[in-house]
Amino acid sequence: MTALSVEDLEAGYGLLHAVRDVTFRIEPGETVAIVGANGAGKSTLLRAVAGAHRPTRGRIVLDGRDVTGMPAHRRVGLGLSLVPEGRRLFPDLTVEENLLVGRVRGRQGAWDVWSVIEAFPIIERLLFQKARTLSGGEQQATAIGRALMANPSVLLIDEVSLGLAPVAVDGLYGSLGALTARGTSLLLVEQNLKRVQAFADRILCMLEGAVVLEGRSTNLTREQITGAYFGLRGSSPPPSTAAATGAPS
Amino acid sequence: MTGPGPATPRVLEALDVSHRFGQLPVLVEVGFHVNDGESVGVVGPNGAGKTTLLNVLSGVIRPDAGRVCFDGVDVTKLAVDRRCRMGVGRAHQVPRPFGGMTVFENALVGATNGRAMRRRAAHQCAMEAIDRCRLSPLANRRAETLGLLDRKRLELARSLATGPRVLLLDEIGGGLTDAEAVELLDTIREIRQEGIAIVWIEHLVHVLVQAIDRLVCFDQGRVLADGDPQVVMSDPVVIDAYLGSAEL
Numbered sequence: 001m002t003a004l005s006v007e008d009l010e011a012g013y014g015l016l017h018a019v020r021d022v023t024f025r026i027e028p029g030e031t032v033a034i035v036g037a038n039g040a041g042k043s044t045l046l047r048a049v050a051g052a053h054r055p056t057r058g059r060i061v062l063d064g065r066d067v068t069g070m071p072a073h074r075r076v077g078l079g080l081s082l083v084p085e086g087r088r089l090f091p092d093l094t095v096e097e098n099l100l101v102g103r104v105r106g107r108q109g110a111w112d113v114w115s116v117i118e119a120f121p122i123i124e125r126l127l128f129q130k131a132r133t134l135s136g137g138e139q140q141a142t143a144i145g146r147a148l149m150a151n152p153s154v155l156l157i158d159e160v161s162l163g164l165a166p167v168a169v170d171g172l173y174g175s176l177g178a179l180t181a182r183g184t185s186l187l188l189v190e191q192n193l194k195r196v197q198a199f200a201d202r203i204l205c206m207l208e209g210a211v212v213l214e215g216r217s218t219n220l221t222r223e224q225i226t227g228a229y230f231g232l233r234g235s236s237p238p239p240s241t242a243a244a245t246g247a248p249s
Numbered sequence: 250m251t252g253p254g255p256a257t258p259r260v261l262e263a264l265d266v267s268h269r270f271g272q273l274p275v276l277v278e279v280g281f282h283v284n285d286g287e288s289v290g291v292v293g294p295n296g297a298g299k300t301t302l303l304n305v306l307s308g309v310i311r312p313d314a315g316r317v318c319f320d321g322v323d324v325t326k327l328a329v330d331r332r333c334r335m336g337v338g339r340a341h342q343v344p345r346p347f348g349g350m351t352v353f354e355n356a357l358v359g360a361t362n363g364r365a366m367r368r369r370a371a372h373q374c375a376m377e378a379i380d381r382c383r384l385s386p387l388a389n390r391r392a393e394t395l396g397l398l399d400r401k402r403l404e405l406a407r408s409l410a411t412g413p414r415v416l417l418l419d420e421i422g423g424g425l426t427d428a429e430a431v432e433l434l435d436t437i438r439e440i441r442q443e444g445i446a447i448v449w450i451e452h453l454v455h456v457l458v459q460a461i462d463r464l465v466c467f468d469q470g471r472v473l474a475d476g477d478p479q480v481v482m483s484d485p486v487v488i489d490a491y492l493g494s495a496e497l
Contacts, residue, residue, distance in 0.1 A: 015397035016424035037491065038295050038452045039423050191294070192493030208427065208453065222495060226488050231455030 001064050003028045003185040004049070004080070004154045009058030011041075011048040018044040019055070020209040026154065031176075031186040033196040033217075036206035037229060042189045043085055045206070046156045049187070050082035051075045063153060077104050079153035085162065085189075087143040091132035095123050095142050098131050102149030109151025110182065116145035119178045122171055137168025141175065154185045161192055173199055193225060207231045258321070260285045260446045261337065261415045266305055266315030275301045276312065277470040283415060288447040290457045290478060293467035294491050299450045302467070303417050306448065307339045308332045320414075333363045338413030342420040344400035346407070348393030352384050355392050355403055356410045363411025378410035379403075381443075382436055398429040405436065415446040422453045430456045454482060466490065 004026040011019040019041040026032050034042045047053035049060055051072030060068045067075050072082075081102075089098050099113050117124045120141040126134060131142060140160070147155055160176075161169040173195065180186060190196050196203060197217045205213035205228040213220070213228035226232075262282040268275050275298045283289045291299050304310040306317060308329040316325045319335055327335075346355050356375035360366050366374060379388055382402040387395065392403060401421055408416055418437070422430045430453055437460050441447055451457040457478075458464065464478035468490040474481045481487055489495065 015400070017426065018424070020426075035492070037454075039420070040452075191491070194493055194495055208425075208430075222488075222492075226492065229492065230482060231453065232458070232482060 001028070002026070002061070003030070003063060004187070005059075005061040006045075006049060007059040007061070009045070009048060009055050009060065011044050011053055011055040011058075013044075018209050019048060022058070022206075022209075022211055024204060024211065024214065026185045026187060028153070028185055029180055029183045030202070031180055031188065031200045032202045032204060033188045033190050033200035034204045034206060035190065035193060035196060035225065035229060039208075040206040041209035042206055043158050044209075046082060046158050046187065046189060047084075050080060050156055052082065052084075076150050076152070077107055079107070079151065081147040081150050081152035081155050083140075083143045083147045083155070083157040085158040087139045089131040089134075089139055089143055089146070092130055094128050094130055095134070095138075096127045098142055098146050099149050102146035104150040107151050111148045111151050113149075116148055119148070120145055120172075120175045122168075135168070136164045137172065140164060140168070140172060144172075144175075148179070148184075152184060154187065155179065156187045158189045160188050160190045161195065169195065193222060197222070205229055258285050259283070259318070260287075260320060261306055261448070262318045263302065263305060263312075264316045264318065266302075266312045266317065268301060268305065268310060268312045268314075275470050276305065278315070279467075279470070279472060281306075281465065281472065283446045283448050285414070286441075286444045286446055287463065288441045288449070288461045290461035290464040291448060291450045291467065292452075292454060292457070292464065292481075292487075293473070296469070297467035297490075298470040299467055300419060301470075303339070303419050303448070303450060307337055307417055330362075333411050333413075334365065336412065336414035337417065338363070338408035338411050338415070339417040340401075340404045340408045340419065340421050342423050344397075344404040346392035346395070346400060346403050349391060351389050351391055352379055352395070352399075352403055352406070353388040356406045359407040359410030360412075374412070375410050378406040381409060381439065382406040397424055398432060401425065401433055402436065405433075405440070409440065409445075413445060415448065416440065418447060418449040418451070420450055420452060422451055422456050434460055458482065 002025050007023050009019055009022045036042050044053055048055045062078055062080050099116055122141050200217050203217050203220055204211050205225055259282045263279055266276050266279045293299050305312050308327055316323055324332055353375055356378045357371055360371040360374040379385055382405050384402050384406055434456055461478055464481040466474040466481055466487045473490055474484050474487050
């Protein structure tokens with residue numbers, strides 16, 4: 001069964017249409033990355049999928065269940081978690097307390113504090129340290145760990161590596177690889193194209209709120225993605241990687 | 250599109266401008282200029298310093314170091330309103346019209362405050378501005394009833410009514426559909442053809458490159474590339490600034 005299906009989704013802010021007619025699917029264990037310039041609609045799309053922003057149109061289906069009208073906390077209970085841009089940790093709670101906040105009563109799964117530490121060894125020595133004292137990479141690992149504590153089947157991560165040192169990014173992506181090995185589906189927003197091409201199964205490129213290019217990472221060239229990213233001439237995707245069809249290629 | 254020749258005077262210029270927000274350097278010894286009648290695009294990833302540059306040029310921010318010159322005159326210490334009356338106009342990303350006033354009255358605010366005109370001349374100027382922005386049929390509509398594209402047009406009209414020699418546009422295409430962006434582009438091209446210099450920050454690069462003579466890319470507070478728009482946008486250094494290095 002498809003892990004997450006997004007159909008004809010539209011979302012905005014007043015007169016501004018931030019997400020337009022977006023359709024895509026994610027299969028169990030699959031990693032899909034969204035790239036796009038500032039204002040392309042990436043974060044709004046993730047927030048709408050997670051239930052943090054009300055869409056004006058469209059449908060969101062999680063593991064076969066329509067969750068479009070559900071509030072965010074109910075979606076978390078059904079296995080859909082978001083790591084927001086900026087991490088949003090509780091600064092005066094310890095790393096362990098932040099992780100424990102992420103638990104969801106009644107939701108079964110393999111993730112607990114110790115399995116999170118196993119996936120993100122960087123936070124082991126920081127368990128009793130307040131979140132406000134952490135580096136950017138440590139905060140991101142904690143934020144992802146907190147989301148994992150809800151045992152999501154689909155994890156959304158906004159701006160995985162924004163503002164992080166390269167060595168911290170290497171560590172994070174190493175850990176994210178372990179998640180997909182456990183069957184968790186990932187939908188990432190990431191600006192580093194090389195990283196995306198190396199890690200994600202598929203790439204969606206957004207421009208002005210719409211998906212303008214979609215394809216398997218191995219099929220898309222840097223030039224194709226760059227062209228779609230800026231909307232410049234010659235950026236049309238080849239038929240084999242046609243955009244916005246919603247179907248994985 | 251060909252730009253003005255080298256002899257064209259610089260209408261607005263930032264000379265070795267630096268600025269910090271706390272410990273964070275947002276502009277680092279930046280040199281930037283726009284020639285009389287020239288149209289310059291400004292691009293760069295998040296946090297590159299683009300809007301801060303516009304704030305420095307328009308007088309919203311006084312830089313920590315460096316100078317801003319308008320027509321060769323040092324205006325670094327002049328406030329926004331003084332620069333506006335000299336000929337520095339600005340249109341913002343999020344239009345904020347006076348919602349309870351009509352389209353005409355909004356433009357009139359620009360003409361009376363930005364130019365210190367008398368009543369009849371100000372009326373004439375406001376009407377011309379809304380006409381240039383294709384808002385004449387909506388002149389008596391309250392601004393709060395306008396859609397996004399018309400609000401953006403009004404933002405332009407209000408700036409035009411101040412009689413700018415250089416117009417600073419901050420992501421004015423943001424949130425528009427492709428078709429709307431093209432409509433706005435036509436209006437901006439017409440403004441440019443009237444000889445008004447333009448500095449335009451825009452994330453919609455494919456729209457921007459159709460209206461500019463020159464493109465400047467910023468990254469981390471510095472000028473990364475400056476030149477022909479197509480050349481700048483195909484420069485690997487510029488692409489790397491947006492999408493990370495091609496090497497891990």
